[in-house]
Amino acid sequence: MNLYLCRHCEPTPGLPMDGSRSLTDVGVKQAEQQAAFLVREIGRVDYTVTSDFARALETASIMAKALGSPTIASSKCLEPDGTPAEMWKEIARLALDSKDVLVVGHDPSINALLFWLLGIEAEEGIDGTEMIRFDHGSIAHLRGNVESMRLHWFVTPSLVARDQDEEAVLEAARVLAAL
Numbered sequence: 001m002n003l004y005l006c007r008h009c010e011p012t013p014g015l016p017m018d019g020s021r022s023l024t025d026v027g028v029k030q031a032e033q034q035a036a037f038l039v040r041e042i043g044r045v046d047y048t049v050t051s052d053f054a055r056a057l058e059t060a061s062i063m064a065k066a067l068g069s070p071t072i073a074s075s076k077c078l079e080p081d082g083t084p085a086e087m088w089k090e091i092a093r094l095a096l097d098s099k100d101v102l103v104v105g106h107d108p109s110i111n112a113l114l115f116w117l118l119g120i121e122a123e124e125g126i127d128g129t130e131m132i133r134f135d136h137g138s139i140a141h142l143r144g145n146v147e148s149m150r151l152h153w154f155v156t157p158s159l160v161a162r163d164q165d166e167e168a169v170l171e172a173a174r175v176l177a178a179l
Contacts, residue, residue: 003091003117003142003149004038004045004102006063007110007134009157011055016080016106019053030137030157031059035066037160038102038139044068046098049091051078051105059137060104069102080106084116092146110134117142117149 010027023031038045045067050060052074064072076082077090087109095101105113111134115121132140137157142149 001098001143001145002042002100004042004100005110005114005134005140005142006034006059006102006104007107007136007138008051008053008056008059008104009034009137011136019079022054023058027055027059027136028062030161031062032066033160034137034139034155034157035063037155038063039066042067042100045100045102046070047095047100048072048102048104049078049094050074050103051080051082052076053079053106056104056106060102063102063104067102078103078105078109080109082109082113084109084113087113088117088146107134114140114142114151118151119149 008023008027009030010024011021012024014021045064046069048060048064048067048069048071050056050072056078057074060072073094075090075094077086082105087105091101091103111132114132114134132154134140135156138155140154141152143152144150
């Protein structure tokens, strides 16, 4: 499986658990740029799973449309307070046997899911954000199966937005993933 974990793009200001917050104009542009990057790199995804919060749904809709994803499923399990085990169970249930899956979620749950899938135990007071930080619109590409996932690359909107050639962006993303 190729799993693409994405934190929603820049939202309007407000409380983290306010599900009605939408994307800002910058957030819409981030989603469009990240989607264009993914189209160039992977072409398409089979399935998109997202939180049911407006900002995540909007990010997922922009990206899924560009990536030709025929289905977008939303779930409360992917909200900011979701647990990795619950999130993964729901992703697996919804995406079934899809080979390429895009997941759009929130901080801190998307970070927790990444480290849980990589088998990295969070120590008390450490949630993985010190090692990899999902800024708005960041995407992590993991490869593997339920038992064994590996981080292949990690990109941020600021890295993709630069006018660099694609190979330079991917090389920088692989270096980040290797850290």
